[in-house]
Amino acid sequence: MNRWYLQSVPERDKALMLAVIVVLADLAAVAVWLAWGRWIERPSAIMVFLPFMVVAPGVCCFAAGAAGIFRFRRFPTDCGAYHLWLGTTPWTPKHRTPFGPWHPVLKDLIPLGILGLVAAVHVGLIAWFQSQSMYAGVPHDMRIIDSALCAMMAPLVVFLATWIGTAYLFVAWQWNWSIYVPVLGLGVLAHLLFWVSETVFVTVLLVLVVCGVFAVWKRLFTVLNRLNESTFTNLTVTPIGGTSSPVFELLSPRGYKSKAVQFLELLRSKSLAVGILLLVWLTIFPWKSEMLLLLAISGLVFAMVRLAIVADRHSSHLSLAARWGTRRLIVPEYDKIFLPPLYMVITSWTLLVLGYFKVVSLSVACPLSIIVPLMIGIVWNPDFERWSLTTPVAYFLRGNVQQSRK
Amino acid sequence: MIQVSGVYHHYGLKPILRDISFTLNAGQTLAIIGPNGMGKTTLLNVIAGVACPAEGVVTINGLNRRASVEQELAIRQQTVFLPAEPWFPPTLTGRNLVLGVGELWGVPTRRLFDHTERLLHVFQLNKIADSNISGYSTGQRKKIGLCSALVTEASVLLLDEPFSGGLDPAGLTAIKQILKHLTERQDRTVILTSPVPELVEEVADEVLILDDGKLLQHDTVENVIRNADAKSLDEALRKLIFPETEAELQEYFVHEVTS
Numbered sequence: 001m002n003r004w005y006l007q008s009v010p011e012r013d014k015a016l017m018l019a020v021i022v023v024l025a026d027l028a029a030v031a032v033w034l035a036w037g038r039w040i041e042r043p044s045a046i047m048v049f050l051p052f053m054v055v056a057p058g059v060c061c062f063a064a065g066a067a068g069i070f071r072f073r074r075f076p077t078d079c080g081a082y083h084l085w086l087g088t089t090p091w092t093p094k095h096r097t098p099f100g101p102w103h104p105v106l107k108d109l110i111p112l113g114i115l116g117l118v119a120a121v122h123v124g125l126i127a128w129f130q131s132q133s134m135y136a137g138v139p140h141d142m143r144i145i146d147s148a149l150c151a152m153m154a155p156l157v158v159f160l161a162t163w164i165g166t167a168y169l170f171v172a173w174q175w176n177w178s179i180y181v182p183v184l185g186l187g188v189l190a191h192l193l194f195w196v197s198e199t200v201f202v203t204v205l206l207v208l209v210v211c212g213v214f215a216v217w218k219r220l221f222t223v224l225n226r227l228n229e230s231t232f233t234n235l236t237v238t239p240i241g242g243t244s245s246p247v248f249e250l251l252s253p254r255g256y257k258s259k260a261v262q263f264l265e266l267l268r269s270k271s272l273a274v275g276i277l278l279l280v281w282l283t284i285f286p287w288k289s290e291m292l293l294l295l296a297i298s299g300l301v302f303a304m305v306r307l308a309i310v311a312d313r314h315s316s317h318l319s320l321a322a323r324w325g326t327r328r329l330i331v332p333e334y335d336k337i338f339l340p341p342l343y344m345v346i347t348s349w350t351l352l353v354l355g356y357f358k359v360v361s362l363s364v365a366c367p368l369s370i371i372v373p374l375m376i377g378i379v380w381n382p383d384f385e386r387w388s389l390t391t392p393v394a395y396f397l398r399g400n401v402q403q404s405r406k
Numbered sequence: 407m408i409q410v411s412g413v414y415h416h417y418g419l420k421p422i423l424r425d426i427s428f429t430l431n432a433g434q435t436l437a438i439i440g441p442n443g444m445g446k447t448t449l450l451n452v453i454a455g456v457a458c459p460a461e462g463v464v465t466i467n468g469l470n471r472r473a474s475v476e477q478e479l480a481i482r483q484q485t486v487f488l489p490a491e492p493w494f495p496p497t498l499t500g501r502n503l504v505l506g507v508g509e510l511w512g513v514p515t516r517r518l519f520d521h522t523e524r525l526l527h528v529f530q531l532n533k534i535a536d537s538n539i540s541g542y543s544t545g546q547r548k549k550i551g552l553c554s555a556l557v558t559e560a561s562v563l564l565l566d567e568p569f570s571g572g573l574d575p576a577g578l579t580a581i582k583q584i585l586k587h588l589t590e591r592q593d594r595t596v597i598l599t600s601p602v603p604e605l606v607e608e609v610a611d612e613v614l615i616l617d618d619g620k621l622l623q624h625d626t627v628e629n630v631i632r633n634a635d636a637k638s639l640d641e642a643l644r645k646l647i648f649p650e651t652e653a654e655l656q657e658y659f660v661h662e663v664t665s
Contacts, residue, residue, distance in 0.1 A: 004509070007502050011538070081493035088454055089510050090482040098506040099495055 008100030025055035057119035064155035068162030115155040123151035187280035282367035299348025303341035340380035344373035413462030437606035440616035454487035486560040496540035511558035545572035
C-alpha cells in the first residue's frame with residue numbers, strides 16, 4: 001500500500017534539491033541579517049533578508065504545483081504505449097492503476113503538510129518581523145496566525161489546483177464538447193451574475209467550480225472506462241495496425257488518421273477555444289497592479305515548462321556541455337525550440353508592461369498575459385509534414401506502434 | 407492449452423497471416439521462427455490479444471480471446487505478454503516496475519518480494535534495481551522486462567524475441583534455464599519468437615515455422631530436423647526457407663571476383 005503510494009511521489013533527489021534550496025535560502029537570510037541587517041534601522045531591516053525568506057514558501061508552492069502535474073502524469077493518459085500495455089494486463093478501471101495513484105489521495109496530506117509547515121514557519125516569521133519593525137508595540141498576533149495558516153494551506157490549494165487544471169486540460173484535449181460548452185457557458189453566466197450582486201456572484205461561482213471539478217472527475221473515469229472497454233472486444237482492424245507512418249497517412253485512400261495526426265490537425269482550433277475559455281474565466285477576477293510581478297514570474301515559468309517539455313526530448317549531444325565540447329554553441333535546426341518560449345516571455349512581459357503603464361487596462365492585460373503565451377506555447381509547432389520529417393520527437397510516433405483502437 | 411484456428415490478419419491490403427492453425431499443449435514451449443517480416447510478431451500479437459485477427463479464433467485454456475469481457479479478463483489473468491520493445495515508465499525504478507507488475511497479477515505480497523529479489527539477482531540487476539529505468543542500457547531493459555514478465559507467475563508466457571535486444575551470455579543462459587524450468591516443472595506454456603533458430607533449439611519443444619505469413623511446418627524440434635535431413639535447427643530452417651541462399655552466395659562471390 002505504502003509502496004504503491006510512494007511510487008507516485010517525486011523522486012528522492014528532487015526532494016533533496018528542494019530541501020537544499022530552502023536551507024540555502026534560510027542560511028543566506030541569516031548571513032545577510034548578521035552581516036548588514038542588524039546595523040540597519042528597524043523599519044528597513046526586514047527588507048534586507050525578506051527576499052531570501054520568501055524563497056521557501058515560493059519553492060514549497062512550486063513543488064506542490066509540480067507534484068499536482070506529476071501526479072496526473074503518473075497515469076500517462078496521453079501515452080498510447082501505456083494504454084496498450086494496460087490492455088494486455090488484468091487491469092480494469094475498478095483496480096488501482098499500477099505504479100501509483102493518478103489522482104489526489106488522503107496520504108498526500110503528509111508531504112503537503114510538511115511543505116505547508118515550512119511555508120507557514122517562514123510566512124509567520126515574515127509577518128512577525130513586519131509587526132516588530134513597522135508596527136512596534138501594536139499586537140498583531142492574529143495577523144501572524146492568519147498569514148501562517150494561509151501559507152500552511154497554500155501548497156495543498158496549489159496542488160489541487162494544478163492537478164484539476166491538468167486534468168481539465170486533458171479532458172479538453174480529448175475535445176469533449178459536453179465538457180467545453182458548459183464550462184464556457186458557466187463563465188459567461190458568471191460574468192452576467194457579476195453585474196447583479198457580488199454575493200450572488202461569489203456563491204454561484206463556487207457552486208459552478210465544484211460542479212466543474214465533479215464533471216471533469218466523472219469525465220476522466222468515463223475516458224478510463226472506454227479505454228479499457230475498447231481493448232476487450234473491439235474487432236475493427238485498422239490499416240497498418242495503427243502505425244503512425246506519415247507516408248501512409250498522407251496517401252491512404254481511406255483517409256486513416258493516427259492519433260498524432262488528429263492531435264496536430266485540431267491543435268490550432270483547440271488552442272483558440274481554450275484561449276476563449278480562459279479569457280472568459282480569467283477576466284472575472286479583479287486584477288490589480290500588485291499581481292503584475294506574480295504574472296511576470298508565471299509567464300517565465302510557462303515558458304520554462306514549455307522549453308522543458310520539448311528540450312526533454314533532445315539528445316544529450318545537444319546539451320550545453322556537449323556544445324562547448326564540439327565548439328558548436330548554436331545548432332540552428334534544433335535551437336528553434338528556444339523561439340516559442342522566448343516569444344512567450346516577450347508577449348507576456350510586453351502585455352504586463354502595457355498594463356502597468358495603463359496603455360491597456362489591467363483587467364484585459366493581465367488575462368491576456370496568461371492566455372497569449374499559453375496559446376503560443378501550444379500552437380507554435382511546425383505543420384504536420386515538416387514535423388513528421390524533421391522533428392527530433394520521433395518517439396511521439398513510436399507510442400502508437402502497435403495496433404490502435406478507435 | 408492454446409488453440410489457434412484459421413487466423414488471417416492483414417495490414418491494409420498486405421496479408422500478414424494466412425490460415426494459421428495449431429494447438430499447443432500445456433507445459434510446452436513453442437518457438438515461432440522464420441525470416442524477418444514473415445508475421446512472427448503479428449501472430450504473437452494476435453495470440454496476446456494486442457492485434458485482432460481479421461478472421462479466426464484464438465483460444466487460451468478453453469477461453470476465446472476477445473470474445474467477452476469476462477473471458478478476456480480471465481485470459482489476461484493467466485497470460486503475460488512481453489513485446490520485443492516493451493513500454494517502461496521512465497521515472498520508475500526497476501524494482502518498483504517488477505513489484506508493480508506482480509501486484510497487478512495479484513501475486514501474494516511475501517512471495518512477490520521474494521521472487522523479485524531472486525529475479526533481480528539472477529539477472530544481475532541488483533545494483534541498478536533502485537535506479538530509474540530511463541538510465542538502463544538496452545540489455546538491462548530487456549532483462550527488467552523479462553523479470554516483470556516472469557514475476558507475474560502467469561501460466562502462459564508470450565515472449566516476443568526474448569533472446570534479442572542486447573542480452574549478455576549470462577542473461578541468455580538465465581532466461582533459457584528459467585523457461586525450461588517453468589515448462590518442465592511448473593507446467594507453464596511458453597510461446598516465443600526468434601529469427602535465430604540456434605537460440606531456441608535448446609529451450610523449444612515445438613517449432614512453428616512461418617514463411618510469408620503461412621504455416622510452413624509445426625512439429626517437434628527433433629522431427630523438424632529429421633524431416634529436413636539436417637544436423638541442426640538452423641540448417642533445417644535454411645533448407646526449408648532459404649534453399650537458394652547457398653547458390654545465391656556462390657553467385658555473389660563469382661560476381662565479386664569477376665568485377
